[in-house]
Amino acid sequence: MKFKVFTYIGAYIIVSAIIQLTSGGFPMHALAFPVNIAAAMVWTGILYLLHHKRGDTEWMKVLAGGDCSILALVLFIVGCLVLGFVPQQSTDTYSLWSRLGVFHFTTSWIFIAILLLLMTNLTLVVLRHRSTDKWCQYRFLLNHIGLWLVLFALFFGAPDTHKYRIMAYKNIPERMGYDVDAQPALLDFGLTLRSFHVDYYRNGTPSSYKAEVMVNHSPATIEVNTPYTVSWKEKIYLVGYDVESGNQSPYCIFESVVQPWNYLILLGIVGMALGALLLFIHGSNKHRAGEEVNDVVE
Amino acid sequence: MLLSAVGAALAWRPRSKRCWSTVLTLGAIAVLVSFVGALWFSLQRPPLRTMGETRLWYSLFSIIVGLIIYRHWHFRWILSFTTVLSAVFCIINIIHPELHDRSMMPALQSAWFVPHVAVYMLAYAIMGCAVITAVASLIKQQTALLHTTDNLIYIGVALITFGILSGAVWAKQAWGDYWSWDPKETWAAITWAIYMIYIHIRQTHASWHKTACLLVIIGFLGLQMCWYGFSYLSTSQQSVHSYSQIQ
Structure with a gap:
């Protein structure tokens, strides 16, 4: 070096x-x-x-x-x-x-x-980059451009990513959220918690929980791993509830995540996944000059 | 383990008797697959949640990868090493039995759960075998062994990449962020970068055999940190991956 x-x-x-x-x-x-x-x-x-x-x-x-x-x-x-x-x-x-x-x-x-x-x-x-081998070319470009897109979108998109915590009480419309510095912000939508339900295993740990809500007068169900899509850049996640009260929880905590660079990151992820697939299929795929590859001694 | 051990021993016998090593190792794989399947059925959830459950997958995948390497490259010694590797994790499970229950926290109930963890466990097993071939390459000074290591690393890196990407998409679905520098994510990035250095060094400095072998060993240590080691660090208190802590 x-x-x-x-x-x-x-x-x-x-x-x-x-x-x-x-x-x-x-x-x-x-x-x-x-x-x-x-x-x-x-x-x-x-x-x-x-x-x-x-x-x-x-x-x-x-x-x-x-x-x-x-x-x-x-x-x-x-x-x-x-x-x-x-x-x-x-x-x-x-x-x-x-x-x-x-x-x-x-x-x-x-x-x-x-x-x-x-x-x-x-x-x-x-x-x-220049390559004479077509598949090596594809693999190289997919892996490198995919990673570049992911890093680029995460890096330059970070300042545009915003998160707002929303404390929604049952049947009370909420339009305010709080950012990571606990500063209040007016949301792009109105959120009303209609009902909340939690199921438990026999040992008392929650197996699943979900909230029935109204988002801008549209009914929706939000649960873990199933956020509600407000727009192309914004989703609402269910992040918490009053654990002591369980099904009688008077409120739920939601989080609105605004990420305008979302699809660019996803494009990079798809590129990297395809590159990894070619890496998997073709392996190291080379025999170097001066190195004997058949000298296997059992 | 007994089947696998006898299979590994038969691999050292004359060529005419070697097919029995494959048959017995396949038998060991069938026993482990049946056990994992029965556990999955009895728990009514994928047995991938606890450390003990992931160790079981690691044992299974180690033997499978060992058999593939044995069949493909005809390294007779590989089955002995993968049997020991697999046995160590089975013995740990026997010494530290877990109370298996059916509960699975809501965040883990996702279509990404099985592919994300399974692909990682397979990658761990492949990288474990890569360490064996890299160390053998260092001792025997054979470039052929390093070529085998290359192939294992490329396949392992592809699987680790799938693991990281599936984890990122799942994290976006569950928590809203593709990447949040959670301690487990950070160790995954470290491990991935170590293997990337290996690939780049093999591409640009083909004669750096010792460095390449050393990187395989360091990368495997990184994988151990990513799998369970990070939970011993104070930074793990900030991790959302608390469900995978040492049990």
């Missing part, structure tokens, strides 16, 4: 750490629509132009190379290890670790830089 790859990417991560230390976490809300669309277009446009105009320069080759892919994946693992080992949402705000964003790592500049590096490498790898 070339030393230059380490140098460039090491410097890039250090810069992201300095930004994190000096300005705090990544301002995700500032990237809400339409800024995220503009940022996404500028970013992909720059990469496309750089690929065509400066594709032969050393640092572009580094960015689009296999070594960069490996290093980006290693950094991604390091970032995930922070999330895997360090409990998030700590109230500690003064330590160096806290200032580096390890307790809110998904919105840390360091983690954002890692994701951006991974996406940049993916973009350039796709743009540079």
Whole structure:
């Protein structure tokens, strides 16, 4: 692995750490629509132009190379290890670790830089890819573009994703929801809880529960794994009830999830699933020069 | 286990007697499939909820994958290792018996439950076999073994990808998010990325045999963290996957 790859990417991560230390976490809300669309277009446009105009320069080759892919994946693992080992949402705000964003790592500049590096490498790898084998070409493109779409939509779509908790009492129309910061917001729909039913196993644990509701004067049933679709970008989920009261629960807790980038993520998932299918069917599918493949010794 | 052990032992015999190793291993698979089927029928739910139940699937899939490798690549030693691997998990289940009940929390009652967990257990079994071939490759210094590892990893990665994607779609249906950096999801991403590095290293640095083998072992450790290890960490308190905690 070339030393230059380490140098460039090491410097890039250090810069992201300095930004994190000096300005705090990544301002995700500032990237809400339409800024995220503009940022996404500028970013992909720059990469496309750089690929065509400066594709032969050393640092572009580094960015689009296999070594960069490996290093980006290693950094991604390091970032995930922070999330895997360090409990998030700590109230500690003064330590160096806290200032580096390890307790809110998904919105840390360091983690954002890692994701951006991974996406940049993916973009350039796709743009540079050439293959003579048709199936290898399909497999490569489906896997890489699928992953790119998922990362792209999750990354740029995150600021447009909103969740509102709704506490609905029986037969009282509710139009207010509360976001993650407990700030009230007027909903796009009116929700009225008509009835609630819970079934139990013999040991007393709930086997299923469902709520009969009216959404904008339309009757609907909402239960776990069966949300109600309000529109192409919004669904309502049943998340809780008064466990003590059971069937007599006077209220239910619902959650409205607004995710306009939903279908782009789904498209990426379908692409990755098809790519994985080709990976399953064709396997490693290669015999390297200089390596003897028939030297099986039982 | 007895059938599987005798089958593994017969694999070392002369070629004329080797068909019995396949027959006996198939018998062991039939016994385990019958046991899982009977458990499924008696519980009236898929036996995939508790750690013990998933260990049972792992034992079954390990023997199946071992037999496929044995038949396809003719590695006589693989059946011995997969039998030991399978026996370890069966013995753990015997030493730590669980009280099986029919209850299944509402969030698990989804069409995604069986494919999501089953595909993961099959991937775990394949990656377990990949560790065996990778370690054998390190010891014997044979590139053919690493080619077998390649094939196992590609199939295993495809299954892990299906597992992650089905989990994401299910999570969207149940909780509203495809991905929420839940500790179990995070460990799944770590494991997937480790195997991605393996694939990229095999593509771009074919001579890095030791690194590749080491990655297979590290990836398998990641799978253990994703399966049950994460529940020992303090971060697991934030996990919505509490139903799969150690029992």
